[in-house]
Amino acid sequence: MATCRSLKILVRVVYFPSRRIAYFHLITLTLAFPWSSTGCGKGIRMLKISNRALISVSLGALTAITLGTGSASASAQLYAPITNYKSGTCLSLANGGSTANNVSAILYTCSGASEQSWEPSGSTYVNFKSGKCLSLADGGSTANGTKAIQYTCNGQPEQDWYLRDGQLKSGKDFSKCLSTQSGGTANNTNVVIYDCNGAPEQQWSWLF
Numbered sequence: 001m002a003t004c005r006s007l008k009i010l011v012r013v014v015y016f017p018s019r020r021i022a023y024f025h026l027i028t029l030t031l032a033f034p035w036s037s038t039g040c041g042k043g044i045r046m047l048k049i050s051n052r053a054l055i056s057v058s059l060g061a062l063t064a065i066t067l068g069t070g071s072a073s074a075s076a077q078l079y080a081p082i083t084n085y086k087s088g089t090c091l092s093l094a095n096g097g098s099t100a101n102n103v104s105a106i107l108y109t110c111s112g113a114s115e116q117s118w119e120p121s122g123s124t125y126v127n128f129k130s131g132k133c134l135s136l137a138d139g140g141s142t143a144n145g146t147k148a149i150q151y152t153c154n155g156q157p158e159q160d161w162y163l164r165d166g167q168l169k170s171g172k173d174f175s176k177c178l179s180t181q182s183g184g185t186a187n188n189t190n191v192v193i194y195d196c197n198g199a200p201e202q203q204w205s206w207l208f
Contacts, residue, residue, distance in 0.1 A: 079117035079128040081110055085166070085203035087185035090116040091134075093150060094188070099130035102137065105148035105191040107180060120206065123160040123171055124153060133159040136193065142173035145181070148191040166203040167196055177202045 082091040084107055092108035097115030110116060117128035125134040127150055135151040136142070140158030153159060160171020161178070168178040170193055177196035180189050185201070196202065 079119045080206055081112075081116050082118050082125070082204055082206045083110065084180065084185075084201065085205065086183070086200035087180070087189075089185070089187065091118065091191060091204070092116045093127065093130070097129055099132070099150075101132070101151050102149050104137075105134065105150065106187075107185065107189045107191065108187050118206065123162060125161055126153065134161060135159045136170070136172070140172055142170060142176055142193065144176075144194050145192050148178060148193065163204075163206075166205065167198075168204050169196065178204060 083089070084091070087107050088110075089107045090110040092106050092113070093115040094104040094106050097113060108116070114129035115127060118125045118134070119128065126132070127134070130150055131153075132150040133153040135149050135156070136158040137147040137149045140156060142158075151159070157172040158170070161168045162171060162174070163169075170176040170178075173193075175196055176193040179192055179194040179199070180201040181192050183199065183201045184190075194202070
């Protein structure tokens, strides 16, 4: 039988029980979870994003979250906005945050809307509103200017993204990075892939 242990982390937490999501900032959080991956849990995953160390917790079998004086039993997932460095706006979805397949990813003023929240799950990014994955249009084309879209998560390489030095690199072609069309910063600008070049429109942060 697996041994379940507690881990205390210094963070600040905003927790929404009705939506089963938690946004992390900075105070004390106590996690009680199964430590053994062979038994009842997956433990902790560390992410480094834009030179800031952040904590993402895999909570598939989380038994309790203690927040300050209160506690909540939850099977929670962690979602947060993905922000573009050049524009300061968020990775969002077109058509008012439509949940349909092939909806374009766009830039939009960060508003806390559910279509602007994403969860890193393995090498994919899953949208909170739709439950679908950040993917590539045109059958997963890797040509410059190919639009980023949402699509039902299916394990294809065009749905894999790897964060390196603030850039989201395509798992299908590691030389391509998530960018904005023509370097645009306006609301509704399409998010596309382009040759990785370190430009500010290719810098992204996933921040609690």
